[in-house]
Amino acid sequence: MKRIYWIAAILLGALSGIGAAQAPGGRAQSPASQPPPQTLNPQSYPADLVRAGQTRFTSECGFCHGRDAAGGETGPDLTRSMLVAEDFRGNKIGPLLRAGRVDKGMPSFDLNDADLGAIVAFIHDQKTKGESVGGGRRSVDVTDLETGDVEAGRKYFSGAGNCSKCHSPTGDLAGLANRYRGLPLLQRMLYPSNTRPAPAPAKVTVTLPSGETISGSLASRDEFTIALTDSAGMTRTWPVNDVKFTVDDPMTAHFEQLGKYSDDDMHNVYAYLQTLR
Ligand code: HEC
Numbered sequence: 331m332k333r334i335y336w337i338a339a340i341l342l343g344a345l346s347g348i349g350a351a352q353a354p355g356g357r358a359q360s361p362a363s364q365p366p367p368q369t370l371n372p373q374s375y376p377a378d379l380v381r382a383g384q385t386r387f388t389s390e391c392g393f394c395h396g397r398d399a400a401g402g403e404t405g406p407d408l409t410r411s412m413l414v415a416e417d418f419r420g421n422k423i424g425p426l427l428r429a430g431r432v433d434k435g436m437p438s439f440d441l442n443d444a445d446l447g448a449i450v451a452f453i454h455d456q457k458t459k460g461e462s463v464g465g466g467r468r469s470v471d472v473t474d475l476e477t478g479d480v481e482a483g484r485k486y487f488s489g490a491g492n493c494s495k496c497h498s499p500t501g502d503l504a505g506l507a508n509r510y511r512g513l514p515l516l517q518r519m520l521y522p523s524n525t526r527p528a529p530a531p532a533k534v535t536v537t538l539p540s541g542e543t544i545s546g547s548l549a550s551r552d553e554f555t556i557a558l559t560d561s562a563g564m565t566r567t568w569p570v571n572d573v574k575f576t577v578d579d580p581m582t583a584h585f586e587q588l589g590k591y592s593d594d595d596m597h598n599v600y601a602y603l604q605t606l607r
Pocket residue numbers: 387390391392393394395404405406408411412413414423426427431434435436437439449
């Protein structure tokens with residue numbers, strides 16, 4: 331089977347020495363003379379994915395953030411963003427893109443999982459280049475997709491990973507590896523989203539100041555308002571500051587999972603999923 335190397339793009343990037351060095355310098359809050367915040371969990375991506383992401387990024391985001399993600403007229407330098415530094419495989423960037431920060435000039439994007447995964451890979455790749463230019467050079471282990479341990483992955487799936495809470499290898503994931511192979515399988519595992527019939531909408535429970543609670547399915551949510559559709563089909567909206575609410579969203583849980591994977595877990599689970607034929 332073809333082996334996919336995760337690291338080539340990063341090595342190339344370090345050699346060619348581009349990235350933050352060419353950012354429009356002198357932004358008040360993050361002068362180019364200061365090293366960018368370090369990525370919390372170093373992560374690497376296959377070169378193919380990074381290239382696909384560059385194309386998407388240029389057309390969707392480059393207008394505001396610069397083609398190299400290092401900042402443009404209207405969008406900040408993402409290689410110096412704390413949110414990007416704290417992101418692991420899209421667990422922070424994904425929800426931000428879906429929600430946007432419309433009031434601050436950052437639109438929301440309804441990206442499919444392949445595009446999201448690719449854009450995340452490109453941003454991190456640019457950030458890694460920025461870090462090496464900024465003096466924070468780190469070595470990254472050469473890892474490839476085929477190094478996972480199937481048994482460890484099986485254990486993680488039903489144990490620490492909690493995957494069996496929502497999935498079953500003989501139920502919804504039966505035959506998964508016949509439907510997706512290689513990179514697409516990894517993308518489905520990390521960034522499942524709206525390319526399939528939408529999973530059940532998130533459930534919301536709102537508690538009013540009076541103590542009354544109202545439940546329904548999530549209609550919309552942003553920084554200021556929360557809206558649900560109640561059992562009678564009515565949409566009801568509240569300012570987020572006036573009520574307490576909990577959202578039970580399987581996709582949010584999936585994004586949170588991204589932050590919990592170690593690189594080993596990820597390779598092991600991937601190896602295990604490849605056996606679901
Ligand atoms: C119309 C301009 C515009 C476009 C297009 C745009 N952004 Fe943004 N983006 C912004 C602005 C402005 C902010 C800063 C918002 C703020 O101040 O909180 C931002 C913030 C962000 C942040 C958070 C940075 C931080 O540290 O808080 C990320 C990540 C991001 N954008 C990624 C993207 C990606 C990926 C795309 C393309 C899919 C994109 N943006 C498209 C304008 C844009």
